Amino acid sequence: MTRMALSVAGIVVGVLLSATSAVAHDRGVLRLSTRELVVGNAVRVNGEKFSPSANLELVVVGTRGRIAVGKVTTDSAGRFQTDLDVPQHVAPGTYRLIAVADDGDEVATVDVTVTVWESDAILSAPADGPPTPSAEPPQLERAESPWVTGGALVSVVGALLLGLIALRRPTRHDRTVDA
Amino acid sequence: MNSKRGQAPGGVLRSLGERTALDALDYSVPARANRLDFMLGGSTLAALVLLGLTGIVLTQFYNPSPVGAHESIRYVITSEPLVALLRDVHVWGATAALVLVFTHLAAVFWRRGFRQPREGLWWSGVLLLALLFGLAFTGSVLRADQEAVEALAHAVAGADAAGPLGAPLKADFTPSSPLLTRMYGAHVSVLPLALVTLLALHLWLIRHLGVSATGHVRVAFRTHLRLLGGISLLVVAAVTLAAIASPGSLLAPGVEGFEVTKPHWTFLWIYAAENLFGMRGMLAAPAVLFGFMAVVPLTDREDGTLATATRALGVVLGVLMIAAIVYAALAPAQSHIGAGM
Numbered sequence: 001m002t003r004m005a006l007s008v009a010g011i012v013v014g015v016l017l018s019a020t021s022a023v024a025h026d027r028g029v030l031r032l033s034t035r036e037l038v039v040g041n042a043v044r045v046n047g048e049k050f051s052p053s054a055n056l057e058l059v060v061v062g063t064r065g066r067i068a069v070g071k072v073t074t075d076s077a078g079r080f081q082t083d084l085d086v087p088q089h090v091a092p093g094t095y096r097l098i099a100v101a102d103d104g105d106e107v108a109t110v111d112v113t114v115t116v117w118e119s120d121a122i123l124s125a126p127a128d129g130p131p132t133p134s135a136e137p138p139q140l141e142r143a144e145s146p147w148v149t150g151g152a153l154v155s156v157v158g159a160l161l162l163g164l165i166a167l168r169r170p171t172r173h174d175r176t177v178d179a
Numbered sequence: 180m181n182s183k184r185g186q187a188p189g190g191v192l193r194s195l196g197e198r199t200a201l202d203a204l205d206y207s208v209p210a211r212a213n214r215l216d217f218m219l220g221g222s223t224l225a226a227l228v229l230l231g232l233t234g235i236v237l238t239q240f241y242n243p244s245p246v247g248a249h250e251s252i253r254y255v256i257t258s259e260p261l262v263a264l265l266r267d268v269h270v271w272g273a274t275a276a277l278v279l280v281f282t283h284l285a286a287v288f289w290r291r292g293f294r295q296p297r298e299g300l301w302w303s304g305v306l307l308l309a310l311l312f313g314l315a316f317t318g319s320v321l322r323a324d325q326e327a328v329e330a331l332a333h334a335v336a337g338a339d340a341a342g343p344l345g346a347p348l349k350a351d352f353t354p355s356s357p358l359l360t361r362m363y364g365a366h367v368s369v370l371p372l373a374l375v376t377l378l379a380l381h382l383w384l385i386r387h388l389g390v391s392a393t394g395h396v397r398v399a400f401r402t403h404l405r406l407l408g409g410i411s412l413l414v415v416a417a418v419t420l421a422a423i424a425s426p427g428s429l430l431a432p433g434v435e436g437f438e439v440t441k442p443h444w445t446f447l448w449i450y451a452a453e454n455l456f457g458m459r460g461m462l463a464a465p466a467v468l469f470g471f472m473a474v475v476p477l478t479d480r481e482d483g484t485l486a487t488a489t490r491a492l493g494v495v496l497g498v499l500m501i502a503a504i505v506y507a508a509l510a511p512a513q514s515h516i517g518a519g520m
Contacts, residue, residue: 062350062357066246091435094351111355133325133434135441135512140253142426145260152264152423159416166409 026051026078028108030099037114039090042083047099047108050078055102058084060112062095069097090114206400211392213403216290218410219283220304220385224378225411226276229418230314233269234367236262241321243363248323249432256429267422273315275418277445280308284472288493291479292391298476300384303377305472310374312445312465317366319443323359326440328433331358333442333453333461333515340458438514441507451503453515461515464503471496 028050037043050056051074058070067090072080091114099108196202211217240262242251255262284304287293293301316334320327335358338345350358430440442450452460471492479489 061245096355096357113351133437133439134431135325135439136430137428138431140256140429142256143258143260143263148260148264149423152419156416156419156423159412159419163409163412163416166405166412 026107028074028078028099030097030108030110032097032110032112035110035112037086037112039086039114040088042085045080045082045084045097047072047074047080048078050074050080050099050107051101052076052078054078054107056080056099056107058082059098059100060090060095060114061098062091086114204400204404207397208390208400208403209392209394210396210398211394212390213398213406214392215410216286217390217392218407219279219286221407222410222414223276223279223283225407225414226272226279226418227374227378229272229415230269230276231371233265233272236265237269238367241363243321243360245323245357245359248321248359249429252322252429256426263426264422267426268419270427271418271421271425273318274421274445275414277311277315279414280311284308285497287391288475288490290391291490293476294391294479294481295476297384297388297391300381300388301476302473303381303384305469307374307377307381308472309469310370310377314366314370314374315443315445317362317370320359320362321366322429323433324430325433325437326430326442328435329438329440330442330446331362332435332438336458336515337461340462439512441512444504444508447507448500448503451507451510454507454510454513457515468496468500 026049029048031046031048033044045058047056053076054074056072056074057068058072059066059068067087069087070082070084072082074080095112095114097110097112098106101107237255240251240255240259242248252266255266287301287304316330320331320334334348335350338348346352347361348358352358353361441447449461449464452464454460456463475489475493478485480486
């Protein structure tokens with residue numbers, strides 16, 4: 001019994017260890033010269049404990065969007081240093097600066113605050129220029145299926161018929177009179 | 180075929196009834212409760228069930244991260260016809276629920292269904308209305324489009340003005356989680372849980388205090404349920420038809436720092452107050468409405484002198500609210516929080 005328990009425990013430990021070693025890249029650490037970022041200014045970013053020679057994209061993520069602010073490659077020790085310009089079109093607020101690996105995994109994050117208001121501030125803008133806000137819906141090609149629309153119409157008719165049947169007037173049989 | 184088998188259908192139903200305590204539904208209600216104005220609350224419940232069911236499907240497709248929210252809805256609209264239809268049903272279901280609950284509230288107010296001993300029933304209903312507003316708001320910001328971004332910006336500005344009470348709506352309340360994601364959490368867990376809890380209390384009170392209908396003629400509750408089911412099916416049919424005829428919109432991804440849209444129609448009366456009185460108006464309008472509804476059972480009592488005044492004030496507020504919605508719908512979009520247009 002003890003031998004069996006040891007065997008099971010060994011298998012479990014083995015599975016756990018193999019799962020741990022399956023992580024493709026290391027999680028790193030981001031250190032900023034300041035966490036109070038000023039629009040239009042640069043901030044020194046030091047990274048360490050990443051995978052060696054890893055390509056990382058640095059993005060700023062806020063409540064409603066993200067914007068890429070730079071790309072770096074780590075050295076053989078998994079470190080990098082870069083100066084990031086805080087884009088003019090980032091609105092003031094609280095954000096996360098995230099390092100994203102090639103496969104899309106977020107491998108490091110640090111909270112930052114952006115200050116100084118710009119009247120044309122945006123967050124969800126593409127990096128190639130400020131977008132224009134619009135109250136008009138974009139032209140979307142809605143997915144349509146005759147089965148879905150037909151099924152929905154049949155359901156509507158069915159619900160109407162069943163509803164009308166259920167709404168028939170209460171009969172005398174339904175009524176009771178309190179004493 | 181033996182006799183046991185011959186009795187199977189009735190036996191199964193009877194057996195099921197025993198084990199699910201369906202006998203508890205064998206009681207009578209006033210015949211007047213079968214009138215439409217007494218079924219508005221039950222119809223609202225039907226709309227809420229529809230919202231819950233469609234919402235469960237939508238959560239499977241929605242990405243609550245700021246990065247992917249808008250894109251996930253866009254994907255549903257352009258690639259998943261059935262889910263897109265369910266989303267439209269969800270949107271129209273919310274409209275139906277709010278229209279029905281307001282009509283229900285107006286009917287109860289007019290027939291003074293809040294009077295002793297039903298004060299708790301009224302207050303639980305008022306809280307349910309507040310929760311529905313919360314659900315409508317959190318639901319509308321999840322689109323992450325221009326209207327959503329502006330609505331959220333207003334909420335954050337209102338939270339700033341509200342001091343410590345507004346802390347949960349501030350972006351830095353929990354820096355590790357974006358505000359949009361927290362709105363999603365509120366929309367799919369916190370608010371629905373509170374809604375179900377309050378609804379349970381509301382239904383409990385209705386069961387034990389009864390509706391405020393008068394008259395000696397009574398009908399079986401099962402008959403009432405049948406009629407309620409019929410109306411609920413008509414509500415479902417109307418909502419689905421509206422969803423097919425006029426699908427829910429999605430504006431372009433939101434751009435912060437601008438005000439070019441108006442809010443969902445349910446918030447237009449607040450928008451109108453903001454047009455006229457600024458941020459104070461935005462905070463005061465709901466405070467006045469809910470404050471009034473909170474004191475109604477205290478001021479409109481059978482032995483009270485303020486009953487007539489309370490009713491008159493209620494009518495004035497109702498008319499003002501409708502007028503404000505119409506005004507805001509017709510007025511051009513305005514900038515309220517210092518954003519560009």
